[in-house]
Every structure is written in C-alpha cells, then in structure tokens.
Amino acid sequence: MKRRDVLRTGAAAALSTVLLGACVAERPTQSRSIDPGSAVIGISMPTKALERWNRDGAHLVEALQALGYETTLQYADNKTDQQISQIQNMVTSAVDILVIAPIDGTVLAPVVQSAKERGIPVIAYDRLIEGAEGVDYYVSFDNFRVGELQGQFLVEQLGLESEAGPFAIELFGGSPDDPNAAGFFGGAWSVLSPYFEDGTLVSPSGKVPADASGWQQIGILGWESAKAQSEMQTRLNSFYSDGTTLNAVLSPNDSLALGIEQALDARGFEPGKNWPLVTGQDADKANVINMLAEKQSMTVWKDTRDLGDRAATMVDQIAKGQDVEITEGAEFDNGVTAVPTFMLDPLVVTADAVPELLVDSGFYTAADLGL
Numbered sequence: 001m002k003r004r005d006v007l008r009t010g011a012a013a014a015l016s017t018v019l020l021g022a023c024v025a026e027r028p029t030q031s032r033s034i035d036p037g038s039a040v041i042g043i044s045m046p047t048k049a050l051e052r053w054n055r056d057g058a059h060l061v062e063a064l065q066a067l068g069y070e071t072t073l074q075y076a077d078n079k080t081d082q083q084i085s086q087i088q089n090m091v092t093s094a095v096d097i098l099v100i101a102p103i104d105g106t107v108l109a110p111v112v113q114s115a116k117e118r119g120i121p122v123i124a125y126d127r128l129i130e131g132a133e134g135v136d137y138y139v140s141f142d143n144f145r146v147g148e149l150q151g152q153f154l155v156e157q158l159g160l161e162s163e164a165g166p167f168a169i170e171l172f173g174g175s176p177d178d179p180n181a182a183g184f185f186g187g188a189w190s191v192l193s194p195y196f197e198d199g200t201l202v203s204p205s206g207k208v209p210a211d212a213s214g215w216q217q218i219g220i221l222g223w224e225s226a227k228a229q230s231e232m233q234t235r236l237n238s239f240y241s242d243g244t245t246l247n248a249v250l251s252p253n254d255s256l257a258l259g260i261e262q263a264l265d266a267r268g269f270e271p272g273k274n275w276p277l278v279t280g281q282d283a284d285k286a287n288v289i290n291m292l293a294e295k296q297s298m299t300v301w302k303d304t305r306d307l308g309d310r311a312a313t314m315v316d317q318i319a320k321g322q323d324v325e326i327t328e329g330a331e332f333d334n335g336v337t338a339v340p341t342f343m344l345d346p347l348v349v350t351a352d353a354v355p356e357l358l359v360d361s362g363f364y365t366a367a368d369l370g371l
Contacts, residue, residue, distance in 0.1 A: 040069070042074075076103060097315050098123070168244060171218055251279050
C-alpha cells in the first residue's frame with residue numbers, strides 16, 4: 001500500500017488555508033454616505049458565452065433587487081477593454097457599489113482606483129482583482145480546494161494508493177488570464193504530483209509542468225471548449241492512435257471538459273468501455289447530462305446561488321454601514337493590499353448524486369436533465 005501525506009506548498013497554503021468561522025472586517029467600508037433606499041449597484045460580469053456567468057449575473061440581480069436595490073448589469077464578451085470601459089462608465093454614472101467578476105484580474109487596477117477616488121466600494125466577485133488598493137472585499141470559493149477535490153477523486157477512482165500502474169493521464173489548465181486557474185491546478189497538482197514522481201501516473205503527450213507554477217503551459221485561453229477540443233484531438237491523434245490506453249483527463253472546469261469529451265467522442269471512445277475519467281467544475285447543464293451518460297466522471301459544484309447571496313449580503317452590509325462578515329483568517333494578498341474575503345466551500349457531484357444535490361436543491365429541474 002502506498003500512503004502519502006500530501007503537503008501543500010507554502011505559497012499555496014498561504015492563499016488557501018482558511019478557518020471557516022466568521023468574523024467581521026475591521027477597516028472602514030466606504031468614504032461617503034450611501035442611502036440604501038436609493039442605492040444603485042453596478043455589476044460587471046465577464047461574458048454571456050459561458051452558462052455559469054449567465055446564472056451568476058441573473059441571480060445576483062435577483063438577490064439585490066429583493067433587498068430593494070437598483071442594479072445595472074453589464075457583460076463584457078470576454079474582452080478586457082470592453083470590461084474596463086463598462087466599469088468606467090458605471091463609475092462615471094456614480095453607482096454606489098461595484099461588484100466585479102474580472103476577465104483578467106491583472107488589468108483593472110486603474111479603473112478600480114478611479115472608483116476608489118470617487119468613494120465607491122468594490123467587491124471582487126469569484127476572481128481576485130490584483131494590484132489595486134481599491135478592492136474592499138473578495139467573495140469566492142476555495143479554489144485550491146476545487147483542484148484538491150478533482151485530484152483526490154482521480155486518486156480514489158484509479159486506486160493509485162494500491163495499484164502499481166502506470167496510468168496514462170492528460171492534464172489541462174485553465175485560462176492563463178484567470179487568477180483562479182492557478183489555484184485550481186495547484187490544488188490538483190498537490191495531490192497528483194507524487195504519483196508522477198514515482199511513475200504511477202504518466203502522460204504520453206509529455207504535457208506535464210515541472211511544478212505547479214508551470215500550469216500556464218497547459219492552459220486554455222478564455223476557457224473555450226473549442227480550444228480544449230482542438231488540443232485534445234491533437235493529443236489523441238499524436239499519442240493514442242496506436243491504441244495506448246487513456247485512463248484519465250484532468251479538466252479544471254466544465255467548459256474545457258465539454259470540448260475534451262467531444263474530442264473523445266469523435267475519436268471513437270465509448271462510455272463503459274474505454275472512456276477515461278474526466279473531471280470538471282461548475283455543474284453546467286451539458287456536463288451534468290454528460291455525467292448521466294457516463295461521459296464525465298464528476299464535477300465540482302460551486303453553488304453560484306450561495307455566491308450571489310453572499311455578495312448581496314456584503315453589498316447590503318456596506319450600504320447600511322454595518323460590519324461586513326468575512327471568513328476568519330481569509331485575506332488574499334492582491335499585490336498591494338490584503339483583501340478581506342468570504343470563502344465558500346465547493347462540493348463534489350457524481351452522476352448518482354445528481355438527483356439529490358442538483359435537482360432536489362432546485363438548481364435544475366428533472367426535466368432540464370432528462371430525468
């Protein structure tokens with residue numbers, strides 16, 4: 001039996017290890033008065049092209065309007081220039097609070113500084129905004145934990161602690177401009193890397209970073225399904241055309257998993273026969289349907305309703321001048337300041353748990369999934 005106590009790197013632990021008790025932020029939340037009865041909340045989302053951002057935007061608007069706030073929601077079509085322009089317009093029009101899910105968290109510092117100068121509080125939503133003093137709060141899921149859950153699932157399903165292998169696996173990284181993608185891969189790598197080191201896991205394509213910091217080498221820009229499909233097709237044609245068995249694919253989210261699964265299908269892989277394990281994240285409808293068809297093994301579910309509800313609560317607390325609840329010990333260094341953070345927990349969903357977790361909770365109806 002192989003037993004390993006997998007240790008996170010110091011850097012990853014500093015980013016992701018949190019105590020889940022609640023506390024309140026100590027610093028002031030705004031430099032100007034906000035009237036909750038007339039406040040306008042500006043919401044900036046990355047794109048409507050991915051199902052999850054449509055869900056996030058719609059639910060956040062619903063949650064804020066239920067609290068009595070007026071909202072203005074903008075989608076930026078995955079174009080950073082467009083997002084910057086949209087946020088600047090909201091700043092100019094004097095929204096009272098901004099909730100921003102950045103496309104690229106490294107380029108928004110100037111426009112966030114503009115908001116700060118006008119006394120507009122900023123909440124970074126799901127993705128951290130880097131290099132900006134004006135980020136007041138951050139709300140997200142534990143992204144390192146997402147990767148850990150994906151890695152642990154593969155360890156358990158492949159039996160890596162007891163089986164000699166070798167098992168063939170292909171690794172994919174998220175979008176290089178998404179700050180969360182490093183956490184996803186870092187978490188998975190913390191679990192899987194020992195098995196690469198002892199030869200239990202191998203990657204016929206050779207696309208394995210030397211360490212977690214090299215994840216961008218296998219990243220798929222924009223989280224695009226089509227790009228993941230093309231990359232997977234190339235690997236299958238180049239390294240598996242001789243009948244080499246593919247045991248697993250590490251996909252950090254459902255959008256990439258969908259493209260990977262399309263490539264597998266086109267190559268003639270069959271569920272229940274030679275279909276590999278495929279991981280995912282977000283519980284997108286098409287991927288849940290693929291899970292039920294045995295084309296995807298799991299997804300890490302981040303219930304975006306909880307994320308939206310928490311963001312709305314933080315907005316409400318800011319607007320009313322109340323202490324803002326954050327997760328004890330969870331501050332993320334964005335390069336210039338430690339941003340108080342509320343951290344939510346992700347959850348693994350497999351096909352047999354879909355009715356209970358996704359249908360009974362109202363995330364989908366049975367009809368949505370063909371159940």
